[in-house]
Amino acid sequence: MFCEKAVELIRELHRISDGQLPAFNEDGLRQVLQEMEALYDQNQADVNEAKSEGRAELIPSIKVRHCCLLRDQRCVTAYLYDRLLRIRALRWEYGSVLPANVRFHMCAEENFRMTIVVLSQLQWFSQYKKSLASFMRSLGGGEGLDITQDMKPPKSLYIEVRCLKDHGEFEIDDGTVILLKKNSQHFLPRWKCEQLIRQGVLEHVVS
Amino acid sequence: MFITDIRKEFYEVVANQRVALLVASDIDALCACKILQALFHCDQIQYTLVPVTGWQDLGTAFLEHKEQFRFFVLINCGANVDLLEMLQPDDDSVFFICDTHRPVDVVNVYNDTQIKLLIKQDDDLGVPSYDDIFRDEEEEEGGDSGNESDEGSEPSGKRRRFDEGAVERRIERQRARREWEARRREILFDYEQYEYHGTSAAMVFFELAWVMTKDTKDMLWWAIIGLTDQWVHDKITNMKYVTDIATMQRHVSRHNHRNEDEENSLSIDCMRISFEYDLRLTLYQHWSMYESICNSCYTSCHFKLWTLNGQKKLQEFLADMGLPLKQVRQKFNSMDMSIKENLRDVIEESSNKYGMKDIRIQTFGVHFGFKNRFLAGDMVHAATALLESTEKDESDSDNFIKALDSLSRSNLERLHSGIDLAKKKLIAIQQTVASCICTNLILSQGPFLYCYLMEGTPDVKLFSKPMTLTLLCKYLLKAFVQSTRNKRCKLLPLIMAAPKDMEKGTVIVVGIPPESETSDKKNFFGRAFEKAAESTSSRTLHDHFDTSIIELKMEDRSKFLDALITLLS
Numbered sequence A: 001m002f003c004e005k006a007v008e009l010i011r012e013l014h015r016i017s018d019g020q021l022p023a024f025n026e027d028g029l030r031q032v033l034q035e036m037e038a039l040y041d042q043n044q045a046d047v048n049e050a051k052s053e054g055r056a057e058l059i060p061s062i063k064v065r066h067c068c069l070l071r072d073q074r075c076v077t078a079y080l081y082d083r084l085l086r087i088r089a090l091r092w093e094y095g096s097v098l099p100a101n102v103r104f105h106m107c108a109e110e111n112f113r114m115t116i117v118v119l120s121q122l123q124w125f126s127q128y129k130k131s132l133a134s135f136m137r138s139l140g141g142g143e144g145l146d147i148t149q150d151m152k153p154p155k156s157l158y159i160e161v162r163c164l165k166d167h168g169e170f171e172i173d174d175g176t177v178i179l180l181k182k183n184s185q186h187f188l189p190r191w192k193c194e195q196l197i198r199q200g201v202l203e204h205v206v207s
Numbered sequence B: 001m002f003i004t005d006i007r008k009e010f011y012e013v014v015a016n017q018r019v020a021l022l023v024a025s026d027i028d029a030l031c032a033c034k035i036l037q038a039l040f041h042c043d044q045i046q047y048t049l050v051p052v053t054g055w056q057d058l059g060t061a062f063l064e065h066k067e068q069f070r071f072f073v074l075i076n077c078g079a080n081v082d083l084l085e086m087l088q089p090d091d092d093s094v095f096f097i098c099d100t101h102r103p104v105d106v107v108n109v110y111n112d113t114q115i116k117l118l119i120k121q122d123d124d125l126g127v128p129s130y131d132d133i134f135r136d137e138e139e140e141e142g143g144d145s146g147n148e149s150d151e152g153s154e155p156s157g158k159r160r161r162f163d164e165g166a167v168e169r170r171i172e173r174q175r176a177r178r179e180w181e182a183r184r185r186e187i188l189f190d191y192e193q194y195e196y197h198g199t200s201a202a203m204v205f206f207e208l209a210w211v212m213t214k215d216t217k218d219m220l221w222w223a224i225i226g227l228t229d230q231w232v233h234d235k236i237t238n239m240k241y242v243t244d245i246a247t248m249q250r251h252v253s254r255h256n257h258r259n260e261d262e263e264n265s266l267s268i269d270c271m272r273i274s275f276e277y278d279l280r281l282t283l284y285q286h287w288s289m290y291e292s293i294c295n296s297c298y299t300s301c302h303f304k305l306w307t308l309n310g311q312k313k314l315q316e317f318l319a320d321m322g323l324p325l326k327q328v329r330q331k332f333n334s335m336d337m338s339i340k341e342n343l344r345d346v347i348e349e350s351s352n353k354y355g356m357k358d359i360r361i362q363t364f365g366v367h368f369g370f371k372n373r374f375l376a377g378d379m380v381h382a383a384t385a386l387l388e389s390t391e392k393d394e395s396d397s398d399n400f401i402k403a404l405d406s407l408s409r410s411n412l413e414r415l416h417s418g419i420d421l422a423k424k425k426l427i428a429i430q431q432t433v434a435s436c437i438c439t440n441l442i443l444s445q446g447p448f449l450y451c452y453l454m455e456g457t458p459d460v461k462l463f464s465k466p467m468t469l470t471l472l473c474k475y476l477l478k479a480f481v482q483s484t485r486n487k488r489c490k491l492l493p494l495i496m497a498a499p500k501d502m503e504k505g506t507v508i509v510v511g512i513p514p515e516s517e518t519s520d521k522k523n524f525f526g527r528a529f530e531k532a533a534e535s536t537s538s539r540t541l542h543d544h545f546d547t548s549i550i551e552l553k554m555e556d557r558s559k560f561l562d563a564l565i566t567l568l569s
Helices: A002-015 A026-053 A056-094 A100-104 A120-137 A190-199 B006-014 B027-043 B056-065 B083-087 B106-108 B138-150 B155-192 B201-212 B216-231 B238-259 B291-297 B297-303 B309-321 B335-343 B343-353 B376-387 B396-406 B413-436 B466-483 B525-536 B556-569
Strands: A158-163 A168-171 A177-180 A185-189 A202-204 B020-023 B047-051 B071-075 B093-100 B115-119 B272-279 B360-368 B372-375 B449-452 B495-501 B504-514 B550-554
Touching: A002 A026, A002 A056, A002 A100, A026 A056, A026 B413, A056 A120, A158 A190, A177 A185, A177 A190, A185 A190, A185 B027, A190 A202, A190 B335, A202 B291, B006 B071, B006 B201, B006 B343, B020 B027, B020 B115, B020 B138, B027 B047, B027 B071, B027 B216, B027 B376, B027 B396, B047 B056, B056 B071, B056 B083, B071 B291, B093 B201, B093 B556, B106 B155, B138 B449, B201 B238, B201 B297, B216 B238, B216 B360, B216 B376, B216 B550, B238 B272, B238 B360, B272 B343, B291 B297, B291 B413, B297 B309, B297 B466, B335 B343, B360 B376, B372 B376, B376 B413, B376 B466, B413 B466, B413 B504, B449 B466, B466 B495, B466 B504, B466 B550, B495 B550, B495 B556, B525 B550, B525 B556, B550 B556
Parallel strands: B020 B047, B020 B071, B071 B093, B093 B115, B449 B495
Antiparallel strands: A158 A185, A158 A202, A168 A177, A185 B047, B272 B360, B360 B372, B495 B504, B504 B550
């Protein structure tokens, strides 16, 4: 039956609904596009025949094929658009450098002999990255602000941490160096400490 | 130099900078540190906090951090020595010193660029004036050499007379110089002879918070604890304590009238500080009345509880108040409400009969939640016990962090464990006092009394810490004064020694001034120890910020003592 392949593409994305990006179903898409090509050719032939020979009984089948074409187009665009949204979410989750296993699922190919222009997903991602970066640079009065740091507004910029073991020197953003000695307490910017807190070198002190 | 406007000259200077806080190990310093930390959190001033226990620690901490920080805040350390000479800092390092130790070293007072003292210029400082101790040397030489060059160009006829004149003038100048130096030495000796303590550091920082209207009840409570620490450890006179309590009382009433009225009463969980004219029985609300009476210095010394007679008197006292023994031995919280209601008045009446006129003392209490009531004295004892706990595997800085935590309201288990440790410490102190008096361990050496704790004494490990040993010393002296009949001995100061480190073979030696009603708490043992150590070349370590506490090698003990006796008689 027509359009079944297209619906299968949609079902595939629907199955993995937690935001992960499945592999790009190149074969499926190619089949759908081929089906669309075949339908279009048939319709073209029938329209010519209907016009030239006045065979009105072909019109319903033309209509059916046209509907199938539209449905295929809708499914393909939905598939591609949903993948783009997922890729955009990846930027916010992982940062500007994607891990290798995620990148693998994005297709790099560019040519499709079809009327739908498909930009390669990796290219799209890099362009999105660039426009996000230029937007962030324009914030904060020319200084730039990294808005991907915190999804929710933080309670405080600085937190108090206590050093649990001797860690030696530690450099923070403005170049100053802090000596992390056991049992010393420091009041530092939050994002700098998060890494060390995860490692167990520092402990957040709540008072 | 002394800072006049603490907000402009200290806080606004460090407002956009990173600061290193070097904090000494006593409760007043911990409270001051907490207040300052809270202010820094408000204004997002980045800081690093390093605990220091002595001069060596201070030096090491400074060396480690001098590359990264330009501003150092020293709390309860550093005012009584020449700091610049000791630390040798770069020219752009600035030190803000808030220290209760007096006398403030004259170099610290008169240095205009690098040392800023966060101390009020009270009347009791008595700093000698600049011209008495410092003198510009250059005009002297200039004058002399000018004269000499003149002499050479005079014709020979007059030379002899001029020579004599010049020589006379030079002799005159040298004599004046020697006189000036002698007077200078005398002034400095008088100034630096006695060591005492000034206004609590926590109160200084609370005032800073108040001036900036950023003070909160937590900060007020910490300031009160800092002041009470000075009183518990006998660092300030009674008069000064009462004056400072009055100051704090003004702040407490200001905070209390802010929120509460009939319609909007505060939730029970909010913190309430109240002025209390409460009993001088240590930790009595977290213990039983009986234990508290037995282990508080005031009552134990007045009743002389190490004697049988004393025990009988205590039973009489309790009977006189109508308190059944069963009630009195129970935990305070479980006592009958009918007894607890008028307890303070009843005790005051009875103690007047037994000669204890000052059983009640002005202090403050805090109250948050249904279960949590603490007096300022309770907090001081708990935090001190944590700070000086002698558990194995705990370094000094671990204890510092624990004690610092116990001062926050959110760490109640820490506080309760501190109270338990404090109870054990008090019991140990009382038992040691009892055994010392009964076995006559206190000997009169002429100008002072002396007591040595042998290695095998129970709980002697507790007394290797300076504050615990000082507390024991004070209690012992009070008890001795009560128990001896020798009138002269009652006026003598006391020196106590206890083993500190068995491996290194050292003892810790503490000296306290004589016990009297109107004592001004001025201690001369600092200088005396220094001189005695020098004259006998004993191996001593003057590491503690209080100069009257030193560490000494065991073998040098006897010659050190002999030197002290000769020095002080």
